[in-house]
Amino acid sequence: METESASSSLSIPRSHRKSSPHASSSSPSSPEVVEAFFHVLVDPQAIKGTESWMAPPRLSRSRAETSPGNGSSKVAPFSGDVVEPEEEPDSLRREEHQLQIARATPLLEESIKDVSGDGGAGGRSAVKKKLDKEATLLWRDLTVKLEGKRGHSYKVIQSLTGYALPSTLTAIMGPSNSGKSSLLRALAGTLPTNAKMFGEILLNGHPIHRLTHKSHAYVRKGGQLLETLTVRETLFYSALLQLPDCWPCAEKNALVDGVIADMQLQEFSTTIVGGYCRGKGLPLGEKRRLSIALELLENPRLVFVEKPVEDLDSISGFLVMTCLKRLAIGGCTVMVTTEQTCLEITNLFDKIFLLAKGKTLFFGEISACLEHFENSGFPCPRFQNPSDHFLQAINWDFDRVASFQFLRQDFEQGSHPLGHLQTSVIIRTLETAYKASTDAAAVENLVVQLSKQELPVWNASYNATSLTRLAVTIWRSFLNMSRDFMFYWFRCILYIALMLCIGTVYYQLGNSSTSIPIRASAIFFMVSFLSLLAIGSFPALARELQVYRWERDGGHTRPVIFVLGNMLSSIPFLFLISAICSGIGYFLMGFRPVFQLFMYYVVNVFLCLTFAEGLLMVIASVTPAVFEGIIVATSIQIITMLVGGYFCRVSDLPKPVWKYPASYIAYQTYAVEGLLQNEYSGLKFSNNMAVALSGQESLRRLYPNSDARDGKWFNLLILAALSLGSRMLLYVTLFVGEKFRVVHQKCMVEKV
Numbered sequence: 001m002e003t004e005s006a007s008s009s010l011s012i013p014r015s016h017r018k019s020s021p022h023a024s025s026s027s028p029s030s031p032e033v034v035e036a037f038f039h040v041l042v043d044p045q046a047i048k049g050t051e052s053w054m055a056p057p058r059l060s061r062s063r064a065e066t067s068p069g070n071g072s073s074k075v076a077p078f079s080g081d082v083v084e085p086e087e088e089p090d091s092l093r094r095e096e097h098q099l100q101i102a103r104a105t106p107l108l109e110e111s112i113k114d115v116s117g118d119g120g121a122g123g124r125s126a127v128k129k130k131l132d133k134e135a136t137l138l139w140r141d142l143t144v145k146l147e148g149k150r151g152h153s154y155k156v157i158q159s160l161t162g163y164a165l166p167s168t169l170t171a172i173m174g175p176s177n178s179g180k181s182s183l184l185r186a187l188a189g190t191l192p193t194n195a196k197m198f199g200e201i202l203l204n205g206h207p208i209h210r211l212t213h214k215s216h217a218y219v220r221k222g223g224q225l226l227e228t229l230t231v232r233e234t235l236f237y238s239a240l241l242q243l244p245d246c247w248p249c250a251e252k253n254a255l256v257d258g259v260i261a262d263m264q265l266q267e268f269s270t271t272i273v274g275g276y277c278r279g280k281g282l283p284l285g286e287k288r289r290l291s292i293a294l295e296l297l298e299n300p301r302l303v304f305v306e307k308p309v310e311d312l313d314s315i316s317g318f319l320v321m322t323c324l325k326r327l328a329i330g331g332c333t334v335m336v337t338t339e340q341t342c343l344e345i346t347n348l349f350d351k352i353f354l355l356a357k358g359k360t361l362f363f364g365e366i367s368a369c370l371e372h373f374e375n376s377g378f379p380c381p382r383f384q385n386p387s388d389h390f391l392q393a394i395n396w397d398f399d400r401v402a403s404f405q406f407l408r409q410d411f412e413q414g415s416h417p418l419g420h421l422q423t424s425v426i427i428r429t430l431e432t433a434y435k436a437s438t439d440a441a442a443v444e445n446l447v448v449q450l451s452k453q454e455l456p457v458w459n460a461s462y463n464a465t466s467l468t469r470l471a472v473t474i475w476r477s478f479l480n481m482s483r484d485f486m487f488y489w490f491r492c493i494l495y496i497a498l499m500l501c502i503g504t505v506y507y508q509l510g511n512s513s514t515s516i517p518i519r520a521s522a523i524f525f526m527v528s529f530l531s532l533l534a535i536g537s538f539p540a541l542a543r544e545l546q547v548y549r550w551e552r553d554g555g556h557t558r559p560v561i562f563v564l565g566n567m568l569s570s571i572p573f574l575f576l577i578s579a580i581c582s583g584i585g586y587f588l589m590g591f592r593p594v595f596q597l598f599m600y601y602v603v604n605v606f607l608c609l610t611f612a613e614g615l616l617m618v619i620a621s622v623t624p625a626v627f628e629g630i631i632v633a634t635s636i637q638i639i640t641m642l643v644g645g646y647f648c649r650v651s652d653l654p655k656p657v658w659k660y661p662a663s664y665i666a667y668q669t670y671a672v673e674g675l676l677q678n679e680y681s682g683l684k685f686s687n688n689m690a691v692a693l694s695g696q697e698s699l700r701r702l703y704p705n706s707d708a709r710d711g712k713w714f715n716l717l718i719l720a721a722l723s724l725g726s727r728m729l730l731y732v733t734l735f736v737g738e739k740f741r742v743v744h745q746k747c748m749v750e751k752v
Contacts, residue, residue, distance in 0.1 A: 134166035135203060135215070135301035135333045136455065137187060138447050142199035144182050144191065153196075156182040157358040160199075163447055164335055166301075169328040169348060172337045173387065174355035175395040180337040181306060183355070187335070188218040188304045190553070193740070203302075205454035216302035217295030221310065224291065224550035225273050226476070226543070227281065228483035231290055232269045235259060239297050240472045241556040245465055259296050263289040263323050272483075285316025289323055295554075296327070303327055305336045314342045321345045343385045352387075356394040361430045364439050376433045378426060394430070396423045469557055473565030477544065481573055487540040488573040494533055495581045502526055503588025510590060513687040516698045522589050523675045524646040527608055527668060528637075530581060534612040535633050541613070542620045542629065552738065559734035567727050570613060578606035591679060600678045600712065604671055607719045611667045612637075614726025621733045644668035667722045674715030681712070 142160045147153045157179040164170045172180045185191045187201065189208070201208045203215075225234060235256045243252055260269055265286060273290070274281010282290065288308060295303065305324060309317030321341075325348045328334045338345075352369060354361040362369045366386050373380060373393070380389040434440050464472075481487045506522040509515040544566065551557040582602045587593070591601075616633055623629040643653060643663040650669065653659040663669050680695030687693055 134331055134455075136166060136205070136450055137164040137302060137333060137335075138200075138202040138205075138450055139163070139187060140200045140202075140447055140451075142183070142186060142201065143197070144179075144186050145196045145198070146192075147194045147196065155358055156195075157186070157355070160353075160355075160358075160360055161443060161447060162353055162360075162363045163443070163450060164302075164333045164351075166333050167328055167331055168350040169325055169334045169336070170351040170353065171341075171349040172335065172353045172355065173339070173390065175339060175391055175397070177357075178355040178394075179358035180339075180355060182358075183353070184304050184306060184335060184337050188216060188302075190218055202451050204456065205451055215300060216304065217298075217300040218553075219292050219295055219303070219305045219308070220550075221306055224294065224547055225287060226480050226547055227273045228480045229476070230270050230272055231265055231282065231286075232256065232260065233479075234273065234290065235293060235297070237472055237476045238294050238551075238556070241464055241469050241551065242297050242554070244463060245468055255297060259293045262296065262326060263293040264319060265289060265293065283316065285312050285320060288312065288316075288320050292320070292323065301332060303332050303334045305334070307338060308336050309338060309341060309345065314344075318342065318344050321348050324348075338387075340391055341385075341387050346385060346387045352390075354390060354394070356427045356431075359427075359431055360434060360440075361394060361427065362434050362439070363443055368439060372434065372437065372439065373430070375437075376429050378430075393426050394423060463555065466558070466561060470561050470565055473557065473561055474569045477565055477569035478572075480540075480544070481569060484540055487537055488577065491533060491536050492577050492580065494536070495530060495577055496584060498529055498533065499526070499581045499585040500588075502529075503585045506589045508588075508590040511683065511685050513685050513693060513698075516685055516693075516702060519589075519679060520646070520672075520676060520702060522585075523679070524644070524668075524672050526585055527605070527671045527675065528641050528644070530605060531608050531612040531668070532634075532637050534609055534616065535630055535637070537613065538616050538620060538630050538633060539626050541616055542626050545617070545620050548734075552734075559731050559738060562734065563727055563731045566617065567610075567614075570610075574609045574613070575602075575606050578602050578609060581605065592683070597678055600716070601675065604675055604678075604716060604719065607716070607723045608667060608671050610723040611719070611726050614723060614730060617730045618726060618733055621730060621737070640666040640668045644672055646672065665722070667719060670715040670718045670722070674712045674719065677712040677715070 140161050142157065143155060144157045145153050145155050160183060172183055174180050182191070182195075186195075186197055191197060229237070236252070239252045239256055243255075260266055268282060268286050271282055271286075273287065292303075292305065292308075303324070308320050308324065312320065321336075324334050324336065328350070346366065349366065351364060352366060353363045354369065362372050364372075369390065370380050370386055373390070378389075378393050380386055502522060502525055506518060509519055509522070548557060548562045552559075552562075579602050582598070582605050586598055586601055591597070615636065616629075619629045619633050619636075620626075623632060639662065642648070643650070643658055643666050645663070645668075650659065650663050653663055676699055680699040683695035684692040685695065685698055
């Protein structure tokens with residue numbers, strides 16, 4: 001049984017039926033509302049024809065008073081008249097405003113046309129046709145508690161009840177710290193590990209054990225975009241990871257074209273995402289739409305979007321919301337969080353869930369919410385954005401507004417819409433009025449009715465094969481590394497400059513006895529500082545880990561695929577850097593021009609850089625921020641330099657900690673000793689005595705413990721094992737994190 005037919009058989013009250021805000025039963029639909037508002041902005045005279053349904057009726061001012069005896073609330077009228085807005089704004093400002101709107105006319109008209117279902121030509125669209133299986137999401141008495149330090153816990157949302165129906169766009173609205181994101185994450189199953197959830201969540205009448213990545217999409221604010229790829233490349237590689245191999249490449253390309261058309265990204269399809277060290281790149285609004293487009297490749301039934309219009313201008317935010325409205329029209333169940341929106345965006349919402357301090361103040365349509373505020377004593381002034389009025393009434397920060405002189409007179413004279421009441425009084429009044437209203441009872445009844453109707457639940461398990469995902473990961477990482485200047489190319493320039501400095505300082509050392517310790521110094525500084533400069537790639541590695549976490553949450557990759565893909569794609573760049581830098585320093589310092597000795601030198605430096613990069617990946621996987629990770633990586637590098645055998649012989653180190661195990665797991669110990677043995681073996685040093693000093697004897701005098709390592713090849717083998725061990729440690733870290741996340745989700749299900 002389809003959700004649409006099931007919903008029609010239910011007795012849904014008037015205030016919770018799908019209709020346009022500010023509209024009666026004869027009001028236009030949502031696209032007509034948006035188009036009417038657009039014409040009002042362009043032509044103020046058009047307001048005469050839409051005034052009857054566009055704005056709420058004229059309301060008498062009232063306020064809530066609490067009787068001192070029993071705490072019950074009653075509504076009493078305010079004294080004073082409502083201050084009317086100016087009839088005619090300044091002509092210059094009006095002309096400038098109309099000019100700005102006129103410049104955006106083609107873009108807005110195209111978006112309005114798309115909301116009506118006429119746009120998005122070309123390609124295979126993800127929202128062209130109604131979904132064959134729709135999603136009805138219910139939650140009842142939902143509570144989320146966060147565990148703080150020292151056992152302290154507090155509730156971020158408390159006893160919330162509501163629903164989200166197919167083909168609807170529901171907005172979770174409220175001021176900061178009201179519980180919007182916590183509710184959205186609780187419904188999507190992405191709560192943090194220190195959260196405990198209680199209550200009931202049902203999908204199509206079935207209790208949710210875990211939302212599969214094929215059934216829902218959760219769009220975060222950002223962090224899952226590689227800045228070196230174009231829009232089309234980002235979507236295409238993501239499609240290769242998500243879709244099965246049995247799909248022909250032509251169908252995948254058509255799907256990508258359709259998603260690009262749905263999100264209105266045709267003119268940006270070849271634009272590089274940009275960002276860090278990539279110039280301007282893609283505008284913020286288009287980045288937000290690209291993040292949504294990545295989630296549409298699998299045609300999800302549930303779409304959760306976290307703050308889609310935050311940090312966007314009104315035009316960009318409106319375009320993002322029209323794309324989400326198109327998804328809802330196509331049959332998706334769309335839920336978003338927002339703090340404040342413009343009037344055009346407000347009229348796209350089918351339902352709003354108004355929160356304050358984690359409690360429900362209202363759930364339903366905007367027209368019913370306006371009536372709720374009016375009955376509670378806080379009517380919305382005419383021509384004011386309803387969302388502005390709602391959030392101004394329940395935002396604690398507005399308690400400080402009365403301290404400003406230009407508003408103090410309004411409060412004292414009673415001309416301000418909210419009077420001089422405190423926010424806590426307004427919130428308590430709205431909460432009490434909603435609990436006692438027919439709207440809350442209607443929501444409870446509807447949730448009960450929908451929970452009894454068990455509809456089919458899908459469980460798609462298709463995905464690309466591991467070999468395909470590995471190949472895509474390798475090629476995409478290779479492209480990212482080759483295009484990101486800060487990843488390897490800038491480091492290569494620094495390496496070349498460093499080797500020129502070391503090579504000219506230790507230029508042509510010769511074979512005199514005085515060059516014996518100097519050669520050791522040159523080798524140590526070359527290995528140490530080449531590895532230390534690898535920290536410059538930490539931000540780029542952290543961004544790749546962010547992309548991996550997003551794809552892991554969606555089930556598109558696994559830890560072993562990411563570790564192998566990152567390691568194999570970095571090998572050509574690290575080997576190239578090792579060969580160039582070794583060639584510069586090796587011949588400037590006058591080392592022996594023997595090919596085998598030189599290649600050992602190159603491989604040794606390559607393994608050092610591989611270990612250093614693997615160590616950086618491990619640190620990036622466990623540290624919360626880039627700055628902290630750089631500090632930790634630098635500290636570890638300094639410690640390995642101290643116990644590497646140059647500043648202090650390994651035999652002279654204190655045995656606890658520093659010799660065992662620090663010197664034995666420090667890669668610089670094996671790298672420096674291997675290079676010393678490679679250089680000193682077979683070399684003769686002249687001195688004042690008649691007999692020349694052999695390289696092995698001079699090395700034994702300089703480092704008495706050098707023979708304990710069984711030669712240079714043993715040191716190279718240990719260095720290779722450490723390099724592979726760093727990647728295995730990265731795999732273990734990611735694997736444990738994945739298992740911990742799964743266990744936490746199972747615990748959350750048991751609590752629910």
